[in-house]
Amino acid sequence: MKVxxxxxxxxxxxxxxxxxxxxxVPDKEVLIKFRPTATAELQEEFINEIGLTEMxxxxxxxxxxxxxxxxxxVSEVLKLCSNTAFVEYAEPTQAVRASAVTESFNEPGNEEPxxxxxEPAEFKPGEVLIKFKxxxxxxxxxxxxxxxxxxxxxxxxxxxxLQCTVLGNKSVLRAIEECNANPxxxxxxxxxxxxxxxEPNDPRFSSLYGMRQIDAPEAWDVxxxxxxxxxxxxxxxVDMGHSDLKANMWRNPGExxxxxxxxxxxxxxxxxxxxxxxxDFVGNDNNPHDDNRHGTHVSGxxxxxxxxxxxxxxxxxxxxxxxxxxxxxxxxxTTDDAVEAIIYGANMGAxxxxxxxxxxxxxxxxxDAIKYANSxxxxxxxxxxxxxxxxxxxxxxxxNYNVENVISVASNTSSENLSGFSNFGxxxxxxxxxxxxxxxxxxxxxxxxxxxxxxxxxxxxxxAALVWAQYPxxxxxxxxIRLLGSxxxxxxxxxxxxxxxxxNVNRALSxxxxxxxxxxxxxxxxxxxxxxxxxxxxDDSGIQGATLTYQVTxxxxxxxxxxxxxxxxxxxxxxxxxxxxxxxxxxxxxxxxGNRTQDNNFTFSIAEPSNDDGCCGQPAIDFEIAxxxxxxxxxxxxxxxxxxxxxLALGLMSRRRKK
Ligand SMILES: [Ca+2]
Ligand SMILES: [Ca+2]
Ligand SMILES: [Ca+2]
Ligand SMILES: [Ca+2]
Numbered sequence: 026m027k028v029x030x031x032x033x034x035x036x037x038x039x040x041x042x043x044x045x046x047x048x049x050v051p052d053k054e055v056l057i058k059f060r061p062t063a064t065a066e067l068q069e070e071f072i073n074e075i076g077l078t079e080m081x082x083x084x085x086x087x088x089x090x091x092x093x094x095x096x097x098x099v100s101e102v103l104k105l106c107s108n109t110a111f112v113e114y115a116e117p118t119q120a121v122r123a124s125a126v127t128e129s130f131n132e133p134g135n136e137e138p139x140x141x142x143x144e145p146a147e148f149k150p151g152e153v154l155i156k157f158k159x160x161x162x163x164x165x166x167x168x169x170x171x172x173x174x175x176x177x178x179x180x181x182x183x184x185x186x187l188q189c190t191v192l193g194n195k196s197v198l199r200a201i202e203e204c205n206a207n208p209x210x211x212x213x214x215x216x217x218x219x220x221x222x223x224e225p226n227d228p229r230f231s232s233l234y235g236m237r238q239i240d241a242p243e244a245w246d247v248x249x250x251x252x253x254x255x256x257x258x259x260x261x262x263v264d265m266g267h268s269d270l271k272a273n274m275w276r277n278p279g280e281x282x283x284x285x286x287x288x289x290x291x292x293x294x295x296x297x298x299x300x301x302x303x304x305d306f307v308g309n310d311n312n313p314h315d316d317n318r319h320g321t322h323v324s325g326x327x328x329x330x331x332x333x334x335x336x337x338x339x340x341x342x343x344x345x346x347x348x349x350x351x352x353x354x355x356x357x358x359t360t361d362d363a364v365e366a367i368i369y370g371a372n373m374g375a376x377x378x379x380x381x382x383x384x385x386x387x388x389x390x391x392x393d394a395i396k397y398a399n400s401x402x403x404x405x406x407x408x409x410x411x412x413x414x415x416x417x418x419x420x421x422x423x424x425n426y427n428v429e430n431v432i433s434v435a436s437n438t439s440s441e442n443l444s445g446f447s448n449f450g451x452x453x454x455x456x457x458x459x460x461x462x463x464x465x466x467x468x469x470x471x472x473x474x475x476x477x478x479x480x481x482x483x484x485x486x487x488x489a490a491l492v493w494a495q496y497p498x499x500x501x502x503x504x505x506i507r508l509l510g511s512x513x514x515x516x517x518x519x520x521x522x523x524x525x526x527x528x529n530v531n532r533a534l535s536x537x538x539x540x541x542x543x544x545x546x547x548x549x550x551x552x553x554x555x556x557x558x559x560x561x562x563x564d565d566s567g568i569q570g571a572t573l574t575y576q577v578t579x580x581x582x583x584x585x586x587x588x589x590x591x592x593x594x595x596x597x598x599x600x601x602x603x604x605x606x607x608x609x610x611x612x613x614x615x616x617x618x619g620n621r622t623q624d625n626n627f628t629f630s631i632a633e634p635s636n637d638d639g640c641c642g643q644p645a646i647d648f649e650i651a652x653x654x655x656x657x658x659x660x661x662x663x664x665x666x667x668x669x670x671x672x673l674a675l676g677l678m679s680r681r682r683k684k
Pocket of ligand 2: 280284285286287288289290291292298299300
């Protein structure tokens with residue numbers, strides 16, 4: 026092949042066609058994957074001709090990183106590569122960023138009213154907790170409370186929260202709604218009463234509303250985590266000496282003991298010398314320290330040491346945090362370092378990779394690395410992003426990669442609304458988790474409160490690790506069904522995330538059946554049917570049976586057995602109905618011990634499909650299915666406020682359709 030002549034023609038072309046590369050390009054570096062047809066000679070000739078110097082080989086995904094040593098620009102090299110048959114892909118080492126909102130963030134005032142749906146028994150009647158915004162006019166704020174018949178009774182020191190009494194006949198929920206409409210108030214919430222459950226002695230536990238919200242205390246009755254479960258934190262590094270993290274840092278057994286830590290030898294032969302505590306892919310050394318604060322904060326939410334009478338507590342009291350530093354002190358990093366961090370984590374036994382970062386464009390190399398982790402059964406949890414945007418329309422990476430192991434996480438507030446900054450996506454974002462005002466560890470032994478989908482993500486990563494600690498033999502798919510099939514559904518999340526809900530780590534550990542529906546039937550003009558309902562159903566022991574109950578308006582309800590398909594998949598059919606019919610349906614499952622879980626109701630009509638871009642299935646919480654006293658037998662693992670339940674497979678299908 027005459028590489029030189031081809032390149033000559035292409036160079037002229039590139040001078041005519043302007044190629045725009047988005048994102049910040051550090052130096053002149055590119056990632057290239059050659060096709061298997063490219064012989065070593067051909068590759069050699071190609072890189073010499075363009076003027077590329079090899080910097081790094083990532084063998085797991087056959088990608089190489091090159092520095093451009095000629096006068097070609099990055100975009101010119103990419104153009105040359107895209108026109109070369111034996112190059113599979115080439116891309117810039119795009120800059121990506123940590124996803125914390127570092128500035129104090131004001132929630133937009135046009136949010137939906139607060140939808141606090143706590144059950145009456147769960148909070149103290151007539152009491153609310155209120156926090157003013159930092160920049161609030163105190164006098165004005167206090168006067169507004171007075172006007173709203175709310176009396177301040179005491180102040181909770183340390184977190185600047187006011188304990189208040191609601192006067193007169195006003196309901197607590199009404200008072201909270203009014204408070205949340207007040208621009209001076211950061212949040213208002215009921216004074217919840219909690220059941221007796223294991224509570225850690227960490228002094229700042231009371232400030233961690235997120236742990237309460239996801240029912241972590243109830244989960245801790247069952248499981249507090251395990252050092253056998255490794256969580257890779259792909260971030261700015263970690264303050265490994267922090268007194269609230271130190272005991273939960275991962276140690277590489279192959280580089281530990283007998284002086285292996287610092288002997289200058291790659292004792293475990295993994296290609297990294299003295300990597301006894303993770304790796305720094307920015308500095309390319311064995312010290313993944315955090316000179317930002319982001320990675321340390323994320324790590325504290327996953328696994329700050331619990332019950333040590335110190336600071337905060339993570340979702341896991343015990344765990345093994347593997348710091349994989351690829352973001353620098355400013356919170357910036359490159360694709361190739363992210364790729365290497367992912368592959369290192371997957372190779373070194375991480376079960377979960379926590380990714381509170383995003384930006385840059387779509388990268389094939391990054392997707393290949395995530396697929397590599399997927400092939401190793403590693404869950405890849407990713408922040409949905411902080412642009413208040415719809416990820417279904419404008420994808421955010423890495424959260425939007427269409428790989429089975431990716432869980433995309435939105436952020437919510439203490440009052441169960443999506444955070445104003447949070448990205449969302451009915452088909453591409455999986456669930457929400459607390460991310461506004463999250464207190465956690467920061468370098469030099471400190472603690473700080475930060476906002477961002479960055480802060481929501483580690484709640485989910487931590488929950489995945491806790492599920493694995495409880496069910497060590499669970500597959501990646503099992504863990505994902507448990508996390509996504511156990512969310513708390515609320516109206517405020519229904520059209521924002523695919524599951525319609527917020528993380529509940531306690532329910533994710535349940536020994537009752539977990540139902541993660543993969544189908545939400547939408548309106549259809551098809552009268553012939555059948556309308557197929559599929560669900561992923563999982564149990565700690567075994568599923569005895571699953572049923573699909575449906576009712577056509579004006580007719581008695583019917584229940585049919587669902588048939589087990591591959592893995593955890595069950596399938597049921599609703600027969601065809603005449604035009605104008607409306608159908609309500611739900612799925613129910615019973616385990617070997619006779620415990621039963623009932624999913625929420627859905628409804629659809631044999632009528633013109635609705636025009637919205639979304640998928641399928643209207644929530645049907647107000648429908649009763651006649652002649653079936655099932656609502657009263659709803660299992661503890663289910664919940665009367667159940668609302669919507671799509672699942673990952675649905676998200677994947679929709680994503681594919683969009684491409
Ligand atoms: Ca090594
Ligand atoms: Ca060594
Ligand atoms: Ca602690
Ligand atoms: Ca069971």
